[in-house]
Every structure is written in structure tokens, then in C-alpha cells.
Amino acid sequence: MQEVKTLKEYKSNVDGALENEFLRSAMDKFAVAYRTGRANAFAGMDVDSLVAEIAAAKDAAAARMDELYEEFKRSAEKNGTRVHLVSTAREANELIAAIARENEARKIVKSKSMTAEETLLNHHLEAEGFEVTETDLGEWIIQLRGEGPSHMVMPAIHLSRYQVADLFSDVTGQKQDSEIERLVKVARRELRQKYVEADMGISGANFALADTGTIGLATNEGNARLVTTLPRVHVALVGIDKLLPSIHEALLINRALPRNATGQQITSYVTWITGPNACASAPDDTKVMHIVFLDNGRRALAEDPVFSQVLRCVRCGACANVCPVYRMVGGHQYGHIYIGAIGLIVTYFFHGREKARNLVQNCINCGACKAVCAAGIDLPRLIKEVHARVQDEEGHPLTSLLLGKVLRSRKLFHTLLRSARVAQKPMTDETRYLRHLPFVFLKQHDFRALPAIVDRPFRDRWPSLQPKVNNPACRVALFSGCLQDFVYPEQLEAAVDLLTERDVAVEFPRDQSCCGLPVEMMGEKQAAVDVARQNILAMAPDQVDAIVTLCASCANHLKNGYRKIFENDPSMAPKARRFAEKVQPFSVFFDGVLASDSHQLPPSGQKCTYHAPCHLCRGLGVRQAPHDLITKAGLEFVPAEEEETCCGFGGTYSSKFPKISAQILSRKLEDARQTGADVLVTECPGCIMQLRGGAKKRGDRLEVLHIAEALAKNAE
Amino acid sequence: MPPLEEVVALFRTKAELVSATVSEVENPMQALEYTVALCDRKQACQLLVAGCDAPLSPKAEDLCDHKQQKVIAAPGLVNGLAEDLQELCDHKGIRLVTGGLREHLAGVDIGLTFVDYGIAETGTLVLDSSNEDLRLATMISEIHIGVLSKSRLRHSAFDLEDELQNSLRTTPNYTAFITGASRTADIERVLALGVHGPLELHILLMEN
Incomplete structure (x- = not known):
């Protein structure tokens, strides 16, 4: 659980995690194995269509959230289930404690519920004097250690078998072997008596079906089945975003959830519970059943035009599985309670700005999470949006404000880059690298050789370069991007030569500037908008067949980013669209040029x-x-x-x-x-x-x- | 839906992929014989293979000591099958329980159920387990045997939507999708079977 106050403290925690060799090697193995497992699980399926269907179903459900809740309540209460809606985590915890007291329950068994983690339910119940036992193996392990989960699906992935053996030795008072098979059986037998003694069971739910008042639970261990069967009271704590119209949508989601989570086609158990079932340990042979729906910001999210898609999340954890940063630092540094890309976002909404402030800065924007998301959530963009909101609320850091200001004026920006070239002179020893880093760079930046800014940027070379092509096959405008313009002009020169040889007329519009991605990444949205507008005008897209760039990040920002930036601006949206249609990364354009000959x-x-x-x-x-x-x-x-x-x-x-x-x-x-x-x-x-x-x-x-x-x- | 043989083959493949044992039987009597034979040759407490000798805390140890005899749990048998099974069990000295499963929470050797449907695409058994004893038989047994009529096989879960919808409307209801044995990978992502539920799932495909 990440809850330090300052970015400096956060970085120091992260650095600690990087030095944890077990964690690092476990994460590497997992990252590689997950990719194969997932691909096998989805083999032969049209994943994109499935994701689109899930996104549509969840969006539709979120838009009718209150209505679905009313329907669920009617259906479930008809069956004798008590249904509640609470607005905060605290209310949820107090209500569940009250239900336990009312039923004279003292011992409680729990199956896994991220929602209960969200409300810190165990802490509350334990403080109220109840004995609470987590029964999911991973959850039990972290509960015994007094930790939070480090992954939504595999909460104890950060621990080794030796650590678990030591822990189980403490718990049983007997020395335990570290063989995993044996440890699992120790847990099985230790926990069995907990179910037998428990008065109340608490579960979460993966699905809540409004038409029948049913909850659906997907589990592998079978603990949720015992938790919902043996004790005489059952309380399910469910995020209100889990509501769906009927079992149809749940079956649809369940096609992707296990495949995306663990590479399984389906979990060992999917359990559908409707109404209080027969229960031999209850006084009148019928279970007491309560379902508690938690709002905690979800209903407001459903109304938010930008963030409502967050509610599509089905909690598969895949966004963490593929995240290169998660892989390096592990879940305790990559989320407050919810982990991974979705965790960075929902932390802000469920747990507040304080908890989210540092975390949202730790996204490398590689897009791996977006590509794997079971519900097609645009995670990297939403992380940036949260970052921007935090800065708008708390004030922008000076460096980020300055960069925003500088980038808005192309001339100022380029003048500064030119002065930086002069300033770096003592550091380069006349090579293409900075030989010794100036004092502003800390030692930790020394992991790679940093290139120097060149004497003559590409824009200064262009007048003497300006190639002439008679009878051009087509005309392109070259978008250089800052890094190639000022650091790697030879890459652009190589491209100009290649294109010219193939009768492509190349132009270099001089008023182009930084694409704006760096300021967007820093949460400077207005600067990003201004720079985008300048570039669209400067590149004059209507006068060329293509806008070619050698920088993948620029290409993606020009093509996809600009469209997003101007989607709600009626005067710019069509221009941005026409502009985006012309943008091509170099490889695509040149491969096309070469296609005409062998x-x-x-x-x-x-x-x-x-x-x-x-x-x-x-x-x-x-x-x-x-x-x-x-x-x-x-x-x-x-x-x-x-x-x-x-x-x-x-x-x-x-x-x-x-x-x-x-x-x-x-x-x-x-x-x-x-x-x-x-x-x-x-x-x-x-x-x-x-x-x-x-x-x-x-x-x-x-x-x-x-x-x-x-x-x-x-x-x- | 594709032809039955294809659906059966797909079901078998998918179920075996998740470590279920799939066999074919001609009729319910053969299923009973399979059950008793399996119970007869299994060790009294299968956990022995990995972990039954591991020392526990006193309370957990006490619970484990409750189970002294081989037990088959088969609640909900109809058409005289309970009597047939009783006879087979008596021959082998196996105790048969058809109710009161809460008396056996330390575990039973085999839980035998006749399931409602099968889903080929994932190798899944569908069982309306609203009856508490039936439900417990599938949860606390070391081996769960599910008998499935081939005519009850469907290709995907969507092909069962109407039937499921009907079950959920007949309340209270507890419907289970069961695929393979109980499993975990919570320690170092190493797969281990039999965490809280059965260590093995045997599926008997029965001719119609």
C-alpha cells in the first residue's frame, strides 16, 4: 500500500523495491509467462470484438446505474435478501459491523473482495472486536503479515515460498517445510476449522444481476463457496459498478475476465447465488443474506464525461501484468490499494488526491495496459488526465509551468536549445556525448551516455540541403520533432536522401515546433493545445500528400493525440482530422514507396x-x-x-x-x-x-x- | 450447435486441459461402480500425498482427526440409486452418506453428483446446488465425481442462457459452474490443486 506524502519519499520507496532481487526475478518471469498464457487462452477468438462488446455493455450499465440498483433491490428483496446502498467506505464498514452484531456473530470468514480492501473492512471489524479470517490463500498470507495486496488477482506475488513457510510455522506453532504443495495443504486444513467455527461469511461479487437479484462470483480455490455456504450469515460487499442487467452481460464479461487475468479459459468455480439459500446452521434453516452496494465516488464517476469509462473495469489485473513499471517495482509501490494502471486512476477517485498525487506521475505512457484491457479503457490517457487535475487543484510545479510557457513560443524554445548547446560545451570534449554530466543531473542519470545537442540543428542545415526533385511522384512535409532536429539531424538527412532518390519531393515547414507530447505528459494541457494548433497550421496538410515523421512518439501524438485534443472544438476538429489523416511514420510511408519496385x-x-x-x-x-x-x-x-x-x-x-x-x-x-x-x-x-x-x-x-x-x- | 461428437470431443479436451479425468459410462449403475472402485483403491486420506503428515495447530489437528473411515457422499440420488450404491459400499466397507454433510466437514473421500449440464467450450459442469448437502458434497470431498448425460452438453455458456435464467428465477438458488479441481497459484505462481475444494475432478460422460 503506497501512502507516502512526497515524491521524494515515494522515489526512495521505489528504489528500495528495485533492489529486491526476489521480487525482480518473480516479476520478470511472470511478465514473460503471462504474455504466452494470455495469447493461448484467447487463441482463435476475436478479442477486439469481445472487448468492444464488453465496453459497450459496461457503458450501458453505468449509464443506468441507479435504475439497475432499484431493479436489483426489488428482485433480491422479493427473495428475502436485504439490499443496502452506502455512499462511503466508512458507512459500508459500520453497516457490516452492525449486521454482525445484530446477528450475534463474532467469528467471520472472508473470501477475496477488492471492494473490502478498498474500505479497509478488516481493520474496522477487528477494531470492533470481531475475529476476521481471509480464506483466499494469498489474502490469508498477506493478512497474517499485515500487508495489503501487491496484485489484484495474485495478492501475495511478492512473497517467496520460504517467507510463506516461516509465516505458516508461526501460525501453526510447528516447523513447516517450504514445498509449495505442502504449504497449500497446511492452509487447507488450518482454514477448514475457521469455516466450521464462523458465524458470518463476507464475500465480494464479480457480477450483480439486476433482473434476478443474483450475485456471481468467480474463484479458483473454492473458498468463496465455503464462505457463502457454511456460516449462517452471508454479507456481500459489492461496488455498485458491478451491476449488470442480466446474466447475458455477465457471461460475456466472463469470457474475457479469466483469460485476461490468468490465461485461464474459465476459473474453477463460477457461482451464482440468488436469495438466502438453505443453511443447516441457521436457526430456521435459512441463511441471513445481505448485499451491500458501495458507491464511494462511483455514481459521480458515471456522470463524468471523461472518466466514466473507468467503471468498465472488471478487475482482471491485466493492466498490471503488462506494465513495465509494475514489473520493476511491484504492486506495493504501484498502487495505494488498487494496483496497476487502473489503480493509479481509481486511487484519485476512491482514496483522494493525497494518495494519488505521486502515483500518477509513475506512468511511462507505453500503452501496454490500454492494449490489454478487457474493457478497452484508455488507461494512459486517463492517468494523464488525473495528473493534470491534480496539478490544476494543487498548482503546477515550476518546471512544468516553465516548459509549458517556453514551448508555446517556438522561437523562445529553439533559442533556449541553441544556448543549451553552448552551455554544454565544457561537457562534451568535442564528442557527440556529454562526457561529464552537469551538476543539475544527479548521479542516478548516469546509467546511459547522454547525447549532446549538435552544433547545427537540422533546421539550419535545411537551406543548403533543400533537394530538388523534377516530376515528383508525390510531395511530403517532414515533421522533424525536437530530438531529431537538435540531437540526431543525421537521421533526418538519411531519410531525405532516401526519399529524394525515390522521386519524393520533401518540404520542411519551418514554423513547426515540438509536437507537445512532453507538456501533455507533464499535465500542462493548455500548452499542449496551443502547440498542437501551431503545428497544424505550420504543416499546411492540404498542400502535401503526406506528413512524414521519423519519431514514433511524434507520429502517434500528431495522429491520435491531436484528434483527442480537439475532439470537442468544432473549429479545430475537422482540421485536426485532416491533418491526422496525412501523418505517416517513416517506415510505413517508405515501405509504401518501395512497394512499387522490388x-x-x-x-x-x-x-x-x-x-x-x-x-x-x-x-x-x-x-x-x-x-x-x-x-x-x-x-x-x-x-x-x-x-x-x-x-x-x-x-x-x-x-x-x-x-x-x-x-x-x-x-x-x-x-x-x-x-x-x-x-x-x-x-x-x-x-x-x-x-x-x-x-x-x-x-x-x-x-x-x-x-x-x-x-x-x-x-x- | 456443432454435431454432438464434436461437442463431446471438445468438452473432453477442454476438461482434460484443466486436469479433470474424463471417462465414459453406459448407465447410472456403471457410474456407481466407478465411484466405489475409485474409493476402494484410493488412500484413506489423499492429502497424505502432500501435506497430511504436516503438523498443524491443535484445533486444526482435532478437526482432521474426526475422519476415521472412507466416506462417499452422494446426496440427492433418485430412482433407487441410493440403495444400489449402499449395497456396493457395504461390500467394500465404505460409509455412504446421503445427508447431514455438516457432520463431515473434516472431509469426505468422494462426492458423487449427477450434474445438470456441461459446457464444451470450457470443459465446465453446471450443477444446481441449491440443496445444501449436494453443494457441500462438491466442496468438501477430496474427489468430486460429476456424472453428465451427453444430451445435456452445450457448446458455450450462451447456449444455456435460457436454462440458467430459469434456474435463477426459481429462488433461492445456488448454481455452480465447476471446471477442473480447486486450484491456486498464490505462492510463487506455482499451480497447486486442492486448496479448499476437491483435489480431483472426475467426469463420467453417460450415454443418453
């Missing part, structure tokens, strides 16, 4: 692997063109196992969380090394800065090139 350079004898920039593969769905170009460049393509895993750059992220960035990078370079490649090609200057700097620092032999450089180099 271009193939002779084999160079070099092996080449590929790093897929996040914003290219997931942002824009571009996967094939870079592979094709590698082959056409005469290189032997050797795919890496984690081709689509983030490199750890994330723009400003790598300067905010350098140690996490360094760990992600180190894993990435190791993955590339295992392919035996001589060259690592990618299509984003940010990734190049990260990967090339890292490879140089490690002394790797690996040559890191932009795809345009690789093509130009082998054409020489």
Missing part, C-alpha cells in the same frame, strides 16, 4: 533485431513495415522475445524516475543481446537515445540505428 539491397551479412517503439506498435498499430524494411536493407532479421516491451525512455519519465528507467533498459538490452544481433534497429529517436546510450555505457558491441540510417548505410 527493392532489395544485397545481404550485408549482419544480423539485426528490432525494438518496436511503444507509440508505433501499440499507438499506431504499425508492426510489419519496419520488419519488411530491415529485410529490404539487406539485414538478417532476428526477432527479440520482448520486441514490444518498452525501452524505459518515456520522454520526461526517464529523468523523473531514472532508476526505474535504467532497470527497464537493462532488461531490454539483455533481451536484444540474447538474439545475437549486430544491429538493433528502431524508429524513434527517444528509444535510440535510451538504447544507444545504454549500450555504450555497458560496452555492448550492439550498434543502435534508426531504420532510415540502416537503409541509408547499407545503400552506400
